[in-house]
Amino acid sequence: MASAFVVVPRPGSAAASRGEPASVPGPRRQLPDDAALDPLREYLLDPDVTDVFVNGERGVFIDRGRGAEAVEGWCPNEAEVRALAVALIALGGRHLDDATPCADVRWAGGIRVHAVLSPVACEGSVISIRLPAVEQLSLADLEQRGMFDTAVAADLRRLVEERTNLLVTGATGAGKTTLLAALLSAASPTDRIVTIEDVAELRLDHPHHVRLEARQPNLEGAGAVPLARLVREALRMRPDRLVVGECRGEEVRELLTALNTGHQGGAGTVHASGLAEVPARLEALGALAGLDDHGVARQVVSAIGAVVHVGNVDGVRRVMGIVRPVLRDGRLGIEEQA
Known part of the structure; x- marks a missing residue:
């Protein structure tokens, strides 16, 4: 699994539409260069999003400072959520399985990922991602x-x-x-x-x-x-x-x-x-x-x-x-x- 980290363009930029790194200066969020992130990449790149949650098969919720809101576009099954949780924790250098069903890691750039596998998570595996502010605020x-x-x-x-x-x-x-x-x-x-x-x-x-x-x-x-x-x-x-x-x-x-x-x-x-x-x-x-x-x-x-x-x-x-x-x-x- 790839472990390199890349700087990605903000959503809506011309570079983003071409799938290229942005060439203009501005706040950017670092994400792991790994295909496992694809289902969540849109939300992780949004500079207004502070938290992303995957609640088992109930789908994805995001928080833009107004509380968690359900989003459409991806309705995963338990196997997909579990595989995603294992992959995201592995990107932080830790292991997640039935013997170790809970884990918390930090990626480069300050992104924090916490995951709990089913059946400890009663209604399906859950993932919580805390995103740091894109800008350094004074x-x-x-x-x-x-x-x-x-x-x-x-x-x-x-x-x-x-x-x-x-x-x-x-x-x-x-x-x-x-x-x-x-x-x-x-x-x-x-x-x-x-x-x-x-x-x-x-x-x-x-x-x-x-x-x-x-x-x-x-x-x-x-x-x-x-x-x-x-x-x-x-x-x-x-x-x-x-x-x-x-x-x-x-x-x-x-x-x-x-x-x-x-x-x-x-x-x-x-x-x-x-x-x-x-x-x-x-x-x-x-x-x-x-x-x-x-x-x-x-x-x-x-x-x-x-x-x-x-x-x-x-x-x-x-x-x-x-x-x-x-x-x-x-x-x-x-x-x-x-």
Whole structure:
């Protein structure tokens, strides 16, 4: 199976109509040069699409920032979806079969692919593809697109300049990674930024960005490089800004550990449906790491200077609020920034 990656033209261009690479400059998305992608290529090339889903024989759904929408044109059977899932995961260097029915990979260019085979996926094999933004967006770009107003933009720039440790929260697809990348890109060009992620998604417009990605064990159960080890390795790399990517479980311990080492200007992201839910969400994640509520509260208040929450309002990603964590009777709370 081919493993080379090529830059492909945007849909609708003259080069695209001839099947040739585009010759004019402009945002482009990298895709693997493999025929397995043909059923999905149209959607993967669309610069407005953020996610592509294949839900077994129920077909393809795409998200352009307004939620998942069903699309017409391809109604696969289970054998086709399964073969596609195996091929897409193989392009990321991992294996998918009945013994390993779930896998998550990242292709070159930052595209993330997750697949679950039937019968673990009860109604047929499913594929989820997360597509990075075609453009590298700055804070000015996000302000222009309505993510926040001028006053909030000034607050965000001040937090970066003052090297405040940040936690960006929000629901899936709300723009956490996009905002965090823009914030880090606004850091001084002399800063050495080290990012640690389970699957590397952060792409920064910054001259000194070191990316570390966790590695899962091989089929023999060897070779794993977990986040906790990468945090220790990163601390030896003299980072000016230490960033632990998305926390979905006990890795919140690594995030708090990293930001409690005396480093300033660090950051991370956490899923939360609203600002009011952030303390409970952090407590729940801390419990997975063996921390009690009081331990989480002390660690968070010590490590995090500001929480920036993002949400999706009528199809537009917006900063919903900026708060700071506080202790309330030994438990974690939040209050608005002064």
